[in-house]
Amino acid sequence: MRPRSRTERRAADTAMRVAMVPAALIGIAVLAWILWEVIARGIGALTPAFFTELPTPPGMEGGGLGNAILGTLLMTFLAALLGTPIGLLAGVFLCEFGPSSRIATVVRFTTNLLMGTPSIIIGIFVYSVLVLPFGRFSGWAGAVALAILILPVVMRTTEDMLNLVPDELRESGLALGAPRWRVTLGIIFRAARTGLVTGVLLAVARVSGETAPLLFTALNSFYWPGSLSQPTANMTVTIFNYAMSPYSDWQAKAWGASLLITVSVLAVTVLARFVIRDKRKRA
Amino acid sequence: MIMATEERVLVKPPSEVAKQRPGEIEDASWLPVKVKVRNLNFHYGGHQALFDNSIDIPASRVTAIIGPSGCGKSTHIRVYNRIFEIYRSHKAKGTVEIDGENVLSPATDILKLRKKVGMIFQRPTPFPMSIFNNVAYGVKLHYRASRGEIADRVEDALKRGALWDEVKDKLGEPATALSGGQQQRLCIARAIAVEPELILMDEPCSAIDPVATSKIEDLIETLRDNYTVVLVTHNMQQAARVSDFTAFFYKGRIVEFGATKKIFTNPDSGQTEDYITGRFG
Ligand SMILES: Nc1ncnc2c1ncn2[C@@H]1O[C@H](COP(=O)(O)OP(=O)(O)OP(=O)(O)O)[C@@H](O)[C@H]1O
Ligand SMILES: [Mg+2]
Numbered sequence: 001m002r003p004r005s006r007t008e009r010r011a012a013d014t015a016m017r018v019a020m021v022p023a024a025l026i027g028i029a030v031l032a033w034i035l036w037e038v039i040a041r042g043i044g045a046l047t048p049a050f051f052t053e054l055p056t057p058p059g060m061e062g063g064g065l066g067n068a069i070l071g072t073l074l075m076t077f078l079a080a081l082l083g084t085p086i087g088l089l090a091g092v093f094l095c096e097f098g099p100s101s102r103i104a105t106v107v108r109f110t111t112n113l114l115m116g117t118p119s120i121i122i123g124i125f126v127y128s129v130l131v132l133p134f135g136r137f138s139g140w141a142g143a144v145a146l147a148i149l150i151l152p153v154v155m156r157t158t159e160d161m162l163n164l165v166p167d168e169l170r171e172s173g174l175a176l177g178a179p180r181w182r183v184t185l186g187i188i189f190r191a192a193r194t195g196l197v198t199g200v201l202l203a204v205a206r207v208s209g210e211t212a213p214l215l216f217t218a219l220n221s222f223y224w225p226g227s228l229s230q231p232t233a234n235m236t237v238t239i240f241n242y243a244m245s246p247y248s249d250w251q252a253k254a255w256g257a258s259l260l261i262t263v264s265v266l267a268v269t270v271l272a273r274f275v276i277r278d279k280r281k282r283a
Numbered sequence: 284m285i286m287a288t289e290e291r292v293l294v295k296p297p298s299e300v301a302k303q304r305p306g307e308i309e310d311a312s313w314l315p316v317k318v319k320v321r322n323l324n325f326h327y328g329g330h331q332a333l334f335d336n337s338i339d340i341p342a343s344r345v346t347a348i349i350g351p352s353g354c355g356k357s358t359h360i361r362v363y364n365r366i367f368e369i370y371r372s373h374k375a376k377g378t379v380e381i382d383g384e385n386v387l388s389p390a391t392d393i394l395k396l397r398k399k400v401g402m403i404f405q406r407p408t409p410f411p412m413s414i415f416n417n418v419a420y421g422v423k424l425h426y427r428a429s430r431g432e433i434a435d436r437v438e439d440a441l442k443r444g445a446l447w448d449e450v451k452d453k454l455g456e457p458a459t460a461l462s463g464g465q466q467q468r469l470c471i472a473r474a475i476a477v478e479p480e481l482i483l484m485d486e487p488c489s490a491i492d493p494v495a496t497s498k499i500e501d502l503i504e505t506l507r508d509n510y511t512v513v514l515v516t517h518n519m520q521q522a523a524r525v526s527d528f529t530a531f532f533y534k535g536r537i538v539e540f541g542a543t544k545k546i547f548t549n550p551d552s553g554q555t556e557d558y559i560t561g562r563f564g
Pocket of ligand 1: 327330332350351352353354355356357358359517
């Protein structure tokens, strides 16, 4: 046996770099290209009217997508409101109460399936249970479809984040004579809170760009979302419709909406990162 | 088969049970028993970790549990407050009587039991909240108290935990910002705040530095006056310094139990002697 020479180690190091750096650069380049394209084509559409006015009839210049922005915000918010508590509770069950029970195994497996299910299938499912029976597309159905997409993500991150909390912390809460639920809510949740918030943010960011589930549920509308029992305007379906249209004004608006969604998702993701960083700093 | 030892009777009146320094006690027979364990067997699923443990832990004294890694020290004390129960496959059989009540009986009020039996872990476990709220947590859990009463109790517990002077100006700061040794004393104060009678410590000094360790040892010495302490330790000197009685565990069995002085100078069992003199373990 002889010690490895320095040149040998250097060579291996260089070889790895040569392989990895370009791979990383390609990833960054693609993202930069998309961003550049979206910004370049979309920025012009983002006038004040874009945010506040209703769309104009095809071929007519002007107007905006205020209704779609509001509709997307409403439905995403409702979906988070619906999906987050269920996801949190289910995650708590998986980690804290029945980690090795038969139900937990089944739930975990189903969650994985649900996460891998193409969102268009969720759309069709909600279409068949909430749109067909009532005879109309609705914002509620849209929110439910998005909630179904949020649910497994929140559930998984909740379970993962709670699993990261050391058992000793649970045990010391219980050893003080606290009932299980108080330990979970008062100590474990608190210890995992940044992770939980991050999970919810990322789940919301993920669904806010979904088109397929809304196409079959909320559809779209030219009017303000006055009631969620009606077809409800939203940005992604609007992008879909406008981008396919022959009118250059609509196409420009589709780019504007794309830019808006991209920036929002980016902002939420960065916010989530920020939360994680903050957590590390304090730990 | 280990026969139950004969019941111990308090022959001297409590007034005469003057406190001796650790190491001075040679006889436990006139001390009241706090924990009476008989034929305790413990299983982790299919793996048996304790075999027929029987021991009488004297009240208001420090009892050290020593023995090589994996011999069942932690397992043994984790039965006293039934904390093992949160894992489904962990099973204890036998009797563990604290003040004459079998804690393993299904009728035991587990929250009351855990109020009475505090536990300190190997790694400090500050809750993710302020120093004050850490100590107040258990108080709020077990008592209806006004803010003022809680504050008094927190102060008292921190003083008993020998931490008050170091934290009195920053009670609102997160407990995780304290040093490891301070965190461990905080955990002791947190346990003390709910007025336990028995405090179980599972290698409380193994994750902290020597200076912090000696502070905790001093603290344990003061706890002797009001609490029964069971201290698991790998550190022979520590056992000799702070404990009145010592139990030597080996492969899930209690090989020898007696006054610390005797165990460390003239043990009955050759295994105990080998372990203490460092011949194995
Ligand atoms: N959660 C568990 N599941 C299965 N077996 C376990 C578990 N915890 C401990 N054991 C086993 O039980 C036996 C006793 O373990 P225990 O932790 O009580 O030992 P210990 O004396 O506290 O050791 P140490 O000094 O290393 O802390 C060991 O053989 C160990 O492998
Ligand atoms: Mg141990």
